[in-house]
Amino acid sequence: MFFIRLKQKMGDRCILIRGNHEQMFLDATNFIGMRLWRQNGAEYTIQSFREHKKDVFDYADWICENTVLYYTGDGFQCAHAGLDQEDLAANAPDTLIWDRGAVTENYYTGRLTIVGHTPHKEPVHLKGNRTVGILEEKCAYRLPKSGIICIDTGCVFGYKLTALIIEGQHCHIVSVPREGEKT
Numbered sequence: 001m002f003f004i005r006l007k008q009k010m011g012d013r014c015i016l017i018r019g020n021h022e023q024m025f026l027d028a029t030n031f032i033g034m035r036l037w038r039q040n041g042a043e044y045t046i047q048s049f050r051e052h053k054k055d056v057f058d059y060a061d062w063i064c065e066n067t068v069l070y071y072t073g074d075g076f077q078c079a080h081a082g083l084d085q086e087d088l089a090a091n092a093p094d095t096l097i098w099d100r101g102a103v104t105e106n107y108y109t110g111r112l113t114i115v116g117h118t119p120h121k122e123p124v125h126l127k128g129n130r131t132v133g134i135l136e137e138k139c140a141y142r143l144p145k146s147g148i149i150c151i152d153t154g155c156v157f158g159y160k161l162t163a164l165i166i167e168g169q170h171c172h173i174v175s176v177p178r179e180g181e182k183t
Helices: 002-013 020-029 034-039 042-051 056-066 093-098
Strands: 070-073 076-079 113-115 124-126 131-134 148-150 160-167 170-177
Touching (some): 002 056, 020 034, 020 042, 020 056, 020 093, 034 042
Parallel strands (some): 113 148
Antiparallel strands (some): 070 076, 124 148
């Protein structure tokens, strides 16, 4: 419900990138991926919707229509997981949703790409076989021109949820501890 209200409030300024969990849910609505979705948190999602007196399956069309596989902005681009070609439009949907290679193998040196899906303890900027740096909260950074910034900080494993806020050519990190956790 939070993202539906946010999207209504912000309109086109709210870009929702489709990730593997959204895709597993959408596949489950066609029964082709129900088993995989159940193995990856379906019960938590269903229960959360029930607590709000909603049926998650009533929102499949909204998720399908309001999520994108990638976003290209001024000086950066975003995908949920990874890429094997710098032009995100040239990548297969499964690569954008599931691939970890660009982060784990750290080979990418092209246009700045912001991803998640591959957990790290802290958000990290990677560029072709080297870690450029850990991005810390309460610090302003000039938006890098190349490499990958991975913002997955392991919320699903009990760590924190992290966002990268981009304003013009600058960015900063905002993290929220998982409920009941302190950072």
